[in-house]
Amino acid sequence: MKKIFVLVLILAFGFILTGCPPRKVVLPEPPKPVVTPEEIKEKAVEVKPEVKPQVRPEVKPEVKITEQPLVKAEPKEVEAPKYIEEKVVFKFEDIHFDFDKYDIRPDAKPTLKTAADWMLKNPAAKILIEGHCCEIGTNEYNLALGDRRAKAAKDYLIALGVTSGRIEMVSYGEERPFCTESKAEECLKKNRRAHFVILKEITNK
Amino acid sequence: MKEKLKVKSLKFKVFIISFCFSLLTSHFSLLTCEAKVYIDISSPAFKKLPIAIPEFSGPSGKEISNIIRDDLEFTGLFLNIDRSAYIENPSQSFNPRNWSPIGAEAVVKGSVKEERDLIVIVSLYDVFEGKEILKKEYKAGRELIRPLSHTIANDIYKTLTGETGIFRSRIAFVAEDEDGKGIYIMDWDGNRITSIGLKGNIILTPRWSRDGSKLIYSAERNRQWSIYLLDFMSMTERKVFSSKGTNIVGDFLPEGNDFIFSSTKDGNPDLYIMSLKGDNSIRLTSSHSIEVSPTVSPDGQCIAFVSDRGGSAQIYVMRRDGSDVRRITFEGSYNTSPAWSPKGDRIVFSGRWGATNQTFIINPDGTGLTQLTTQGNNEDPSFSPDGRYITFTSDRDGFKGIYIMRANGESQKRITPKNLRAFGPRWSPM
Helix, strand or coil: CHHHHHHHHHHHHHHHHHCCCCHHHHCCCCCCCCCCHHHHHCCCCCCCCCCCCCCCCCCCCEEECCCCCCCCCEECCCCCCCEEECCCCCCCCCEECCCCCCCCCHHHHHHHHHHHHHHHHCCCCEEEEEEECCCCCCHHHHHHHHHHHHHHHHHHHHHCCCCHHHEEEEEEECCCCCCCCCCCHHHHHHHCEEEEEEEEECCCC | CHHHHHHHHHHHHHHHHHHHHHHHHHHHHHHHCCCCCCCCCCCCCCCCEEEECCCCECCCHHHHHHHHHHHHHHCCCEEECCHHHCCCCCCCCCCHHHHCCCCCCEEEEEEEEECCCEEEEEEEEECCCCEEEEEEEEEECHHHHHHHHHHHHHHHHHHHHCCCCCCCCEEEEEEEECCEEEEEEEECCCCCCEEEEEEECEECCCEECCCCCEEEEEEEECCEEEEEEEECCCCEEEEEEECCCCEEEEEECCCCCEEEEEECCCCCCEEEEEECCCCCCEECCCCCCCEEEEEECCCCCEEEEEECCCCCEEEEEEECCCCCCEECCCCCCEEEEEEECCCCCCEEEEEEECCEEEEEEECCCCCCCEECCCCCCEEEEEECCCCCEEEEEECCCCCCEEEEEECCCCCCEECCCCCCEEEEEEECCC
16 A cells, blocks of 8 residues: 555656756756655655756757738639620719608609619619718728618619619718718718719620 | 654645745746836836838848838837937947937847848847847748738737747738739738639628638629639639528637538528538527628637627627627717727727718727728727737728728728728638
């Protein structure tokens, strides 16, 4: 039984000594013998530290710095545009919105009525509604807001009888301002808008 | 007799077990008190550590030692002692104790040799104890002089603070040139700005995967908003999601196989989680309002996002499954662009303050609101990987550029040049 005890002690002390983290090795001070109260008490047990003596550090680990070079990335899929803008046929006016709002204002309704009437008279025509915002605020939120504005205009046209398949939508958020002259409210309010584009389908040659 | 022996042996076993246990615990206490930390950066009352970084000897020695000095200085944890105050002549033999009269507590010595590579030998000294606490040799090609210097700064930082430095981290961002907008990568200090060649009519803030191997971002090409993935290993871009309407990515989930995004595919801007393979889309919100800019907490359990469901753009937090939605911002009528700190204990965001957008920080429970910026418009804030710094976009100098600052708002500076219209920065995770 005593043998087991001695063995356990030796193992335990060995664990203390070998378990030191490597950081200790870096310090250039002579190793102090590890003496714990347990060791003094158990004089009968001879402790043989099983660690190599700590040498004065001649630590010079070599670090090679490398880096993956940034080569140009190639996009895998390039989408071809389906439509181009038809500029000559007809031009709708922009409709405008209040700051951070996407409900159709009363002053926008006549324009939407004109657009719907034209769409009903030209059943082959397709339009794109662009949603735009002023530069106030955050890109991502403004893109969602621009989407809501385009959707509000689209829903209004649908309510006036235009089929939804003839209306495409895209949000440009604050990225394509109409007025860039100043940061004054006069200019910013012109940018909170939905813009209508008549589309022409690109036919393959 | 046999019974007695059994009892005795049991007692002995208990004794051995408890003895081993006490040894084990003393072992652990040895472990915890082992590393000397020169600056306790977690303590609010830490004192800046005065450090001297004399010009390294040899070719490019000045450049390397200056980069190291600038790195350490930006942290705000060190007091760099001006080189004009040094009293030890470079021709004298070096003795760390000679540096204590000028107030230095640590000295960095270095020498550079140029063979096929640059070889730098660096020593860091504890002035009080007069001993060397770090000695290392570094090797790198001439073109990697900045990463080389940042690596040395990281080792010095780690030795003195016990924490991992961010000096080799990078920032991904969007910049505009004559071909439209593209994704760029630069070092955290604004050096080595590189276009990676990906373009779009509009590209939004890219987000890093947590292992730093991928970027995910939204781009508008030919009137179509899609979500794209860039893999740095193969340097290829792949479309991971597209549908009619507006699709804007928010974040990777921590496991790296899924991403969270806002899409109008079902009519309204709502939040979805989808796998990178493009299947298994899970819808998290369904309201008639705007839900956008979702960002996942570091533990993957919570999502912060922007919604106008209360009548104005505000920041909300919910569980990953979409339950337990709570609004956390109540000041002001326009709060957007949330980003979590790496520990998950703070959220930085952009809020409308008077007539401008400013950077604020808040606890995820809605307490502790603090304003960090005051000049110009400040947007797209996000944290550095150690949570000690924030990068953001500002137009305070008359054009959009990328800025960094300490997470308490100190040391705000632009890191992109005047002639580059840059925005949407995100710090790499390592």
